Amino acid sequence: MPTYIVLLGPPGVGKGTQAKIIAERLSLPHVSSGDLFRENIKNGTPLGQLAQSFINKGELVPDDVTIGMIRERLSRPDCAGGALLDGFPRTTFQAEALDALLAEFGGQVDYVPYITASEETLVERLSGRWTCRAQGHVFHEKHNPPRQPGVCDFDGSELYQRDDDRAETVVRRIQVYFQQTEPLIAYYRARGRLHEIDGAQPIEKVTADLLAVLGR
Ligand code: ADP
Numbered sequence: 001m002p003t004y005i006v007l008l009g010p011p012g013v014g015k016g017t018q019a020k021i022i023a024e025r026l027s028l029p030h031v032s033s034g035d036l037f038r039e040n041i042k043n044g045t046p047l048g049q050l051a052q053s054f055i056n057k058g059e060l061v062p063d064d065v066t067i068g069m070i071r072e073r074l075s076r077p078d079c080a081g082g083a084l085l086d087g088f089p090r091t092t093f094q095a096e097a098l099d100a101l102l103a104e105f106g107g108q109v110d111y112v113p114y115i116t117a118s119e120e121t122l123v124e125r126l127s128g129r130w131t132c133r134a135q136g137h138v139f140h141e142k143h144n145p146p147r148q149p150g151v152c153d154f155d156g157s158e159l160y161q162r163d164d165d166r167a168e169t170v171v172r173r174i175q176v177y178f179q180q181t182e183p184l185i186a187y188y189r190a191r192g193r194l195h196e197i198d199g200a201q202p203i204e205k206v207t208a209d210l211l212a213v214l215g216r
């Protein structure tokens with residue numbers, strides 16, 4: 001049976017950072033809705049054009065568009081054994097759609113590690129985040145600096161600061177998280193899938209807690 005893991009938590013808590021590490025350890029593809037949108041924007045696709053205005057304002061991209069994109073991604077052969085989902089689902093409607101989709105694939109949401117940190121920590125992490133153009137690797141100018149400023153350690157591509165990591169947009173994204181995504185905590189807790197993890201710890205400690213939750 002395929003294994004599906006959903007990483008839940010507010011913007012900036014460290015989902016992407018952990019997803020890259022865990023996906024490699026578990027040999028599962030890292031499926032990041034944010035990365036998929038940014039790839040579409042970079043390639044100038046109609047999906048990217050539609051998503052961009054929402055992303056720039058810190059709002060969620062409409063559910064139907066987002067679900068369609070994830071359905072297509074999870075249908076690809078590399079996801080036959082499951083996937084590590086990062087940034088999806090973000091609304092109750094998306095969570096219900098995911099349950100239905102995984103049932104089609106003969107699977108289910110197996111684990112939902114829920115990573116937490118204070119709002120102050122989130123703002124500080126997002127404002128110091130540098131993202132790699134090629135593959136979305138992330139660094140932090142203070143907590144997780146690249147070996148060479150402005151250059152990705154993993155693929156040598158340029159690091160940039162995301163437009164939506166500007167202070168005004170960050171505040172809106174965190175608000176949107178509390179309004180639209182927080183209900184998923186109760187959704188997955190009721191289904192016995194939720195595992196809370198303290199995201200304020202150093203990266204290595206968060207990884208160790210995650211692996212313990214996943215029984216690895
Ligand atoms: P998310 O995907 O949840 O938005 P990221 O993984 O992109 O979060 O991390 C946000 C920022 O915080 C990045 O700059 C990253 O390097 C940094 N970061 C991630 N985890 C930690 C941690 N445990 N301690 C300090 N900084 C972290």
Ligand code: ADP
Nearest residue numbers: 011012033034054055059060061066087088090
């Ligand atoms: P972060 O890593 O900081 O949490 P993401 O890269 O996951 O941010 O998301 C960036 C933006 O992409 C979001 O603010 C939102 O506009 C859009 N987005 C990503 N995932 C979803 C989703 N599941 N539903 C709707 N919009 C999404």
